[in-house]
Amino acid sequence: MEIEVESGILAKALSVVSRIASSGKATLPILNNVLIRVDGGKVSLTTTNLDMAVVEYLPVSKSKDGVITVPAKLLAEFASNLPKDTLVKLALDGTKVTTKAGKYSSVLNGTVADDFPELPEIDEVKMVSYKMGVDDFKAGVNQVLMASSNDMTRPALTGIYFNTDEDALYIAATDGYRLAERRFIDKVKSEVRAIVPTSSLSEVMRSLDDSVEEIEILFDETQVRFRFGEIEITSKLIDGSFPDYRKLIPKTNEAELVLDKAELTRVTKLAALFAREAGGSIVLEAKTSTKTFSVASVANEFGENTSEIDTEVTKDERMILNSRFLIDALGAIDEEKVTLGFSGKLNPIVIKNQKSDKYTHIIMPLKS
Numbered sequence: 001m002e003i004e005v006e007s008g009i010l011a012k013a014l015s016v017v018s019r020i021a022s023s024g025k026a027t028l029p030i031l032n033n034v035l036i037r038v039d040g041g042k043v044s045l046t047t048t049n050l051d052m053a054v055v056e057y058l059p060v061s062k063s064k065d066g067v068i069t070v071p072a073k074l075l076a077e078f079a080s081n082l083p084k085d086t087l088v089k090l091a092l093d094g095t096k097v098t099t100k101a102g103k104y105s106s107v108l109n110g111t112v113a114d115d116f117p118e119l120p121e122i123d124e125v126k127m128v129s130y131k132m133g134v135d136d137f138k139a140g141v142n143q144v145l146m147a148s149s150n151d152m153t154r155p156a157l158t159g160i161y162f163n164t165d166e167d168a169l170y171i172a173a174t175d176g177y178r179l180a181e182r183r184f185i186d187k188v189k190s191e192v193r194a195i196v197p198t199s200s201l202s203e204v205m206r207s208l209d210d211s212v213e214e215i216e217i218l219f220d221e222t223q224v225r226f227r228f229g230e231i232e233i234t235s236k237l238i239d240g241s242f243p244d245y246r247k248l249i250p251k252t253n254e255a256e257l258v259l260d261k262a263e264l265t266r267v268t269k270l271a272a273l274f275a276r277e278a279g280g281s282i283v284l285e286a287k288t289s290t291k292t293f294s295v296a297s298v299a300n301e302f303g304e305n306t307s308e309i310d311t312e313v314t315k316d317e318r319m320i321l322n323s324r325f326l327i328d329a330l331g332a333i334d335e336e337k338v339t340l341g342f343s344g345k346l347n348p349i350v351i352k353n354q355k356s357d358k359y360t361h362i363i364m365p366l367k368s
Helices: 007-020 072-080 134-145 198-207 261-274 323-332
Strands: 002-006 033-039 042-048 052-058 062-064 066-071 087-093 096-101 104-109 128-133 159-165 168-174 178-185 193-197 214-219 223-228 231-236 255-260 281-287 292-297 306-310 317-322 337-342 349-353 359-363
Touching (some): 002 033, 007 033, 007 042, 007 087, 007 198, 072 104, 128 178, 134 159, 134 198, 193 231, 261 292, 317 323
Antiparallel strands (some): 002 062, 033 042, 033 066, 178 359, 281 292, 281 317, 292 306, 337 349
């Protein structure tokens, strides 16, 4: 095996694939390695942690067929410290990989690829595929990601639920206390019901850069593959049933308020400063008598805080929420005005953009 490639290209590719290489505590030491494969002039770098695999294809000036695995993080750190725009030559001699770049050289002890796990294949017969712009993909994922759970006893909630409804593709996430849904693609022909691990989506988000304009998402019954630029990330799906979350979203609201997002965020953060000793609990209150909406902390040893916003109020409402959940939801709103929907203090608050209906976020109230 032999390849010649620019140092910057090699370093960038290795920075992507080396992230999921397991730590030294891995039960399979070879999972710490990157698989370098050259086949007919096509060069690929691959790492896996058994739940997810990352493949990046390298444009090279010269190559000779062969395959080997070498320590991923070591090679990545070596490449990142080389001068930019230097031609790097990797050559295999037995199981040793000699790396040369100008006056810089190293020898890495490799391992034969026989024990490297087989890469997952997508079942093309049962596969469904979607394509979308990278900007829309990143915006949508960021709007729901924070609502997913870290509770591994409820695995279905630790992922993002891709699902189709009325010829549109939606993504949703919930931790049992809040729920976020985004209409992802407006018109689709194929149906899907799949839970993608949050960790896999986070890796996709980290791997996207400004040079990529489109992403393809492929599903079969057990896996998902994200394909963009020269990178493919394949992940197992979470085996489980996602809640029938649409039943949790109120169809109508007894009262709705339209508020400036920046102002509401500011007063919520102020109340949150005083709410730390109360578990982040804050009180939202709409008053018809004063035509104000207030956000207040619960009085404690640090003191208390109340801020008011003038607005149109049609019905008195009072609710206690987790301040962090509200701040997260407001951060996901991408318009200057936000709509808050109330249906009594025991029902969830509905948070939406004022104009667009693509995004919905609900938060369950805390007990008063």
